Amino acid sequence: MKGFDLIAILLNAEFVRMLVHGVQMTLVIAFGSWLLAMSLAVVLLVVRLTPSRVAERGVIAYISYHQNVPTLVQLMLWYFGISSLMPNAVQGWLGEHNGEAVFAIIGLGLCQAAYFSEDLRSGLRSIPAGQAEAARALGHSYVSAMRHVLMPQAVRNALPALVNHTVSLFKNSSLAMAIGVAELTHAVKEVENLSFRAFEAYLLATIMYLAFSLLFMMAGAWLGRRARVAGAR
Known part of the structure; x- marks a missing residue:
């Protein structure tokens, strides 16, 4: 029976190369899907705040779908389902440009956008109504008030939830293995x-996932302290 020997893996150049490449791919997927999720979350929030009942119900349906369908199922739907409906030229391009990672970023980003949007909406709802009225009284348009007055406060209020969901997004990147991503x-x-x-x-995997998750949480705590100081000015 083999004894415990972690050094046997760490001293093997090929194993180390595979692990480093896996970490790089994990970070690419996590960062790419985070950018997509946050950008789309802002769009969803703005659309939901419009007077249109149809638009609001559409956003609610989007959020309900992504919060109630398992992320793994969504990834498989994109990779095995939606990709098969694309033109052959697009499928060929994806096959040559790491399409698995592209679909992982899309699937995770679209899913996480639902959670980020709800976090931002909660942060926005916690702002006193007088803030919006004061911004309009000072001559800000709706877009200007959202950009310069309301959204900075909403992000600051929602920061703990956003950090938690960012960590969840990083951990969920491991699901990309199911569609062939070498993360x-x-x-x-x-x-x-x-x-x-x-x-x-798997001990190495545990240590690396734990280390990166703790780094994200520490970065979130640092941003939270900076945001509180900025808000106090």
Whole structure:
């Protein structure tokens, strides 16, 4: 029976290369899907605040779908379902440009946008109504008031929830393995298959996911302190 030997993995150049590539791909997916999610979340929030009841119900339906359908199912729908409906030229381009990662970013980003939008809406609702009235009295248009007065406060109020969902997004990037993305979990599984050291391989994965999650939480705490100081001025 093999004894515990983590060094056997860390000293193997091929295993280290696989793990480093997995970390890089995980960060690319997490960062790309975060940008998509946050951009779309702002759009969803603005649309939901319009007087149109149809637009509001459309956003509510979007949020309900993405919050109640498992993320893994959404990824598979994009990769195996929606991709098959695309023109052959598009499918060929995706096949040559890491389409698995592209669909992972799209699927995770669209899903997480629902959560980010609700976080921002909660942060916006916590702002006293007088803030909007004061901004309009000072001559701000609706867009200007949202950009310069209301949204900065909404983001500051929603920051804890946004950080928590950012960490969840990073962890959910491991689901991309199911559609063939060579991210960290996929790399760890390959290392385990080649080294026959399951405990050591998954221990490394645990340590790396924990380390990155703690870094994100520490960055969020730092931003929270900076936001409180800025808000107190």
